[in-house]
Amino acid sequence: MTRSLPELYPLRFEPIFRRYLWGGRRLGTELGKPIGPGEDFAESWELVDHGDDQSVVAAGPLKTWTLQRLFHEYGGALFGAEFDAWQAVERPEALARRFPLLFKFLDCHRDLSIQIHPNDAQARGQSPPDLGKTEAWIVMHAAPGATVYAGLKEGVDAAGLRNAIETGRISEVLHRFEPRVGDCIFVPAGTVHGLGAGFLVAEIQQASDTTFRLYDWDRTDAQGRGRPLHIEESLAVLSDSPGPVQPVKPAFVSESRERLVHCDKFALDRLRMDSAMPVGDGQSFHLLAVLEGAVRVDGDVGGDEVKRGQTVLIPAACEAVTIEPTRGGATVLDIYWPSGRGESDRA
Structure with a gap:
């Protein structure tokens, strides 16, 4: 059974x-x-x-x-x-x-x-x-x-x-x-x-x-x-390219989404939210971490809102989940697995 x-x-x-x-x-x-x-x-x-x-x-x-x-x-x-x-x-x-x-x-x-x-x-x-x-x-x-x-x-x-x-x-x-x-x-x-x-x-x-x-x-x-x-x-x-590291220059994917890092180990976006938006498409988990403000996540049973310094993991099976700022606006990190990189184990 x-x-x-x-x-x-x-x-x-x-x-x-x-x-x-x-x-x-x-x-x-x-x-x-x-x-x-x-x-x-x-x-x-x-x-x-x-x-x-x-x-x-x-x-x-x-x-x-x-x-x-x-x-x-x-x-x-x-x-x-x-x-x-x-x-x-x-x-x-x-x-x-x-x-x-x-x-x-x-x-x-x-x-x-x-x-x-x-x-x-x-x-x-x-x-x-x-x-x-x-x-x-x-x-x-x-x-x-x-x-x-x-x-x-x-x-x-x-x-x-x-x-x-x-x-x-x-x-x-x-x-x-x-x-x-x-x-x-x-x-x-x-x-x-x-x-x-x-x-x-x-x-x-x-x-x-x-x-x-x-x-x-x-x-x-x-x-x-x-x-x-x-x-x-x-x-x-020590890397063969040990030289100076500078802050990342964000790439703007949309008005509310900035791409900070997309490497073979993880993808990292920043969401600057003033209204509800969907996160996820069933292809990867999404780890959301609130940096400023607070958000409500559809299906979250852990509380009324996810506040600054709190995180929530959206499983891939949840597909698109709506998140909505609850205090006028919010800044949220969105971390997920980069598409096509599951095979990666390069140095």
Whole structure:
């Protein structure tokens, strides 16, 4: 007898909080997250399927289901038309069966380390194997003078970076700039990067937790110990194009939709809404993250509206779902799987 699964609907998940020395309180004070006491709340993982880190459905018939279970049970009905192609790529089974994206909010109360992530081919060689990590940030708040480090200065190559590390001058070879609220910064795997103090950002990335730390601003803990650095690992995964990264120039798809990133790992659009609009066509899931204002989502059982700092996953099987701003206007990220890229596992 075939087991009947509940019908899919727009899904909200419980956030998972990460506490690091660079975190603060903005996840609670600005985004309304239910953080507890403490001054080091750094990340709110909104959507994740990575080992023991599992998003859990917050409401409706699928309440308490993990994202991993949803992905396994519903397959293409959740993911979309590229599901079979994604599963068929030659890689360890655990990676093929993982929902490939992770979304989070970050409170950068203090400087983050300068770091780098491997690409897919390099990450498969880790123990345990992982996905690579290409990511994109969208700036939600930037304090005066807050600085992003993204890529190396023009003309600096791997040899120049090694020399800067060995002579204690790494900060001198990093490309840096002060982004504005609303800027999107695309960071491909193999790019040296870091967020300075004073940011609240939204981040979409591959579902990976492999990070190599190059520099940590000479910080030490109460016992005088620094966090581990991974110099040789970092240099080994440095991109052949390590040069400066600039904010993305949006491409206007329509009056209300801007295309920020369309790569082989994810597609990222920004919706600037003043009226109702449909999202989805049955070809891919759509993860909606509200940056400003609030929206009502047809079929959402998690509450009256999706507010700033909240997310909802629209399964592909829901096809076109109407979303409508409830407070005059809203800015929403729309993240989905790029058409024709299910087969991609390139470096």
